[in-house]
Amino acid sequence: MNSVVGIDLGTTYSAVAQFDEFGRPVMVADQDGKYLLPSCVALIHNEWRVGTDAWGQWAADHGMDQKSSAARFKREMGTSKHYPIAEHSLTPVELSSHMLKCMAAYAKKALGPIAPVVITVPANFSNEARQATIDAAEDAGINLANIINEPTAAALYYAYSGKLDQTGTYAIFDLGGGTFDITIAKFDGKSVDVIWSDGIARLGGVDFDEALQMALKEKYEQLTGEEISAQNISHEGFDLRRVQDLKHSLSRRDKVTFFVRGQVIEILREEFESKISNFVTQIQLCCENALDGADLDASALDGVILAGGSTRIPAIQQCVREVFGKEPLSIANVDEVVALGAALYAGHRSDQDVLTKLQQASAAELSVQDVANKHFGTKALSWDEDLERPFEINSIIIPKGTPIPCSETESYLTVMPDQTSVDCSITECDHEEIDYDSRFIRVLGEGTLKLPPGRPAGQEIIVTYEYDINQIMHCHFEDVESGEKKEITIDLMKGV
Ligand SMILES: Nc1ncnc2c1ncn2[C@@H]1O[C@H](COP(=O)(O)OP(=O)(O)OP(=O)(O)O)[C@@H](O)[C@H]1O
Ligand SMILES: [Mg+2]
Incomplete structure (x- = not known):
């Protein structure tokens, strides 16, 4: 039977955990017998090396013109950055692929063949960065079951651990080596329903x-x-x-x-x-925004749980006390909770018939509901009464925080007489941007809906966005009168 594993692909340290035969999440040791593998890749004596040796090489390389190693590349996932290593030039995807290959290899050595894996990503990761993570898994020859947001994975582990109250609303404060996420979720037994997530991509x-x-x-x-x-x-x-x-x-x-x-x-x-006080202030503001986004007062929370190694810093714990008015709960190993949660999620998402009876029983108790982590919308035209001309707006169709899977429909009207086409674009943004400002809005997909000529303005166009559990978005644009349709699929698991 294939082993069920989850991988925490971290900025500074990565880790693998297994959903064991008894349905428990347990850490898997790397080639050095350690649970935390430094997220570094190096070319040492013409051999690609990952982990501790590569980290040593990276420390030696730092500040040198000629490098034979790379680290911290998770921060550049989804960008076009290249890392020169000796005569090679590697993308963050290729570097992450080296990490994943190494982890899959030691997991296989320890556990035998492995089932499709779950890999974690920061909740604040952009579509491009998520896609890059998926590409890295493919490049590494890893069969990917799903990606899961890191704080959601941590929340699942805490729910499983039975160390929280049976029901309650908790903030998951996740500060690792590279990123900060704050997620607010409702817990009910071993069920986790995320309400809201915010984060800072480059802070750790x-x-x-x-x-x-x-x-x-x-x-x-x-x-x-x-x-x-x-x-x-x-x-x-x-x-x-x-x-x-x-x-x-x-x-x-x-x-x-x-x-x-x-x-x-x-x-x-x-x-x-x-x-580090300016970083702490940014974290504080981000937490306040998350409470606002979730429409909750800090006093409504039952507790704050921690994930990520940087939450050991006393000033960070003090920040939690100040924002939430509560002592952070330190009831698990903050370096491991994300990987352990990923293993649980891998078990939860597995086909039941590949699990043992005990695994099935454990997986059946778990449930996770995440939310859309961005606002998804479309470029639309609004009419400026004063200037008597149309102007572009970003019309949000699936607001951030909507439980997924979800389906939302909006109706629009054409603005010009004899309008023969509609631009269909799918937008993503972190804040509720109404003005169409390309600095804050990313376009995930585009297409054109052709319309019959000779009609007056005011023709109804129906737009439906369906966002499924695997983070696959299906967008339909339909001209009601003619029945003309345009379908754009953004597969966040496979790209546009
Ligand atoms: N006792 C400690 N005091 C301060 N910082 C710590 C401590 N222990 C670990 N850290 C820091 O925690 C970070 C590693 O945490 P973790 O493994 O959770 O992050 P990561 O998974 O690499 O990053 P990310 O999740 O942001 O991608 C490192 O920066 C490390 O120095
Ligand atoms: Mg991490």
């Missing part, structure tokens, strides 16, 4: 590492009067791996010591915290 532990590195550099310069070039900082003793270790110690201690270039530098937790 790697930013804190750099802030601490700069703080250490400044202290060293003050102490010695010597200037360190920011470009070569990692080679001057301020290696980001050492800096990251120091950051971890600062979550436990008020003061730590860094030995560098024959000097002893002491740094206080409060000094580090002041360096």
Whole structure:
């Protein structure tokens, strides 16, 4: 029987978990016997390597012109960025594919053949970044069952763990190495219904590492009067791996010591915290927006649960207390909850006949409902009474936060006499943008609906968006009178 696994493809660390034969989620160890695999890829002696060795190479490469490694590429998923590695040039998809191949290989070594996998993505990931994750799985030769939002996976694990109240509304505060997500969900036994998600795509532990590195550099310069070039900082003793270790110690201690270039530098937790305070403010605002979006007061929440390694930072926990007026619940390993939730979701989505009786029983208790994480709409024309001419608007059809699957229909009228076509475009945006401003609105798909000539303005066009559980959008544009139809399928699992 194939093993059921979930993969947490993280910015700094990745992890695999299994839905075991008893229907429990358990972590799977990597080639070093560890559960967390550094998300780094390197070409070492002409061999592609992933994980700890690659991370060592990355630390050595930092600031060098010629690189033989890459890290933090998850942040660039869905972009056209390329990473030079020796004589190669790799996309974030290819780098992620190396990660996935490595994880699938060690999962297979430990567990035997594996069933279609679930891979996690940040809730705030754009369509392009989701698509890039799906492409990476395909490139790695991995059969993908589904993708799931990271905080939703974490929520599923918490629901499964039985450590929360039987029913309640919780915020899942997920701060990892690269991104921040805040999701608000209703829990009922082992069911999770997401109400709302917000996030910040580029905010996480790697930013804190750099802030601490700069703080250490400044202290060293003050102490010695010597200037360190920011470009070569990692080679001057301020290696980001050492800096990251120091950051971890600062979550436990008020003061730590860094030995560098024959000097002893002491740094206080409060000094580090002041360096990351602008990030903390952004997180705070994002949480407030999420409460607004969910139309909830913080007092209505039953608790705040944590995911992601950066939630160990005391200033971050203090931020949770301030925004939500509650002590964050630390009842599970924040590094592992996303992978464990992905394994549960993989079990939940599996064909029942490939599961053992115990797995079936466990999977049957679980249920997850997620929501549209963006506003989906179409470009439409509105009439400006003063100027007596049409202007473009973004008309939202599926608002962010709508439980999925869903189907919504809107009716539009043609604005010009003898209008022979309608532009059908599918738009996506994070905030409720009404004005059609291309800086904030992404176009996911386009087409043209042809109309019969010679008709007056005011012909009704019906637009239906169906957004299914697999995040596949089907859009129908129909001219009511002629019955002329245009169907645009945006398959978020396969691209436009
Ligand atoms: N004790 C600690 N104190 C401060 N930061 C920590 C601690 N432990 C782990 N971290 C940080 O947590 C981050 C890793 O967390 P996690 O594995 O959840 O993120 P990720 O999955 O790599 O990133 P993302 O989910 O954002 O893509 C790293 O930046 C790491 O330095
Ligand atoms: Mg993560």
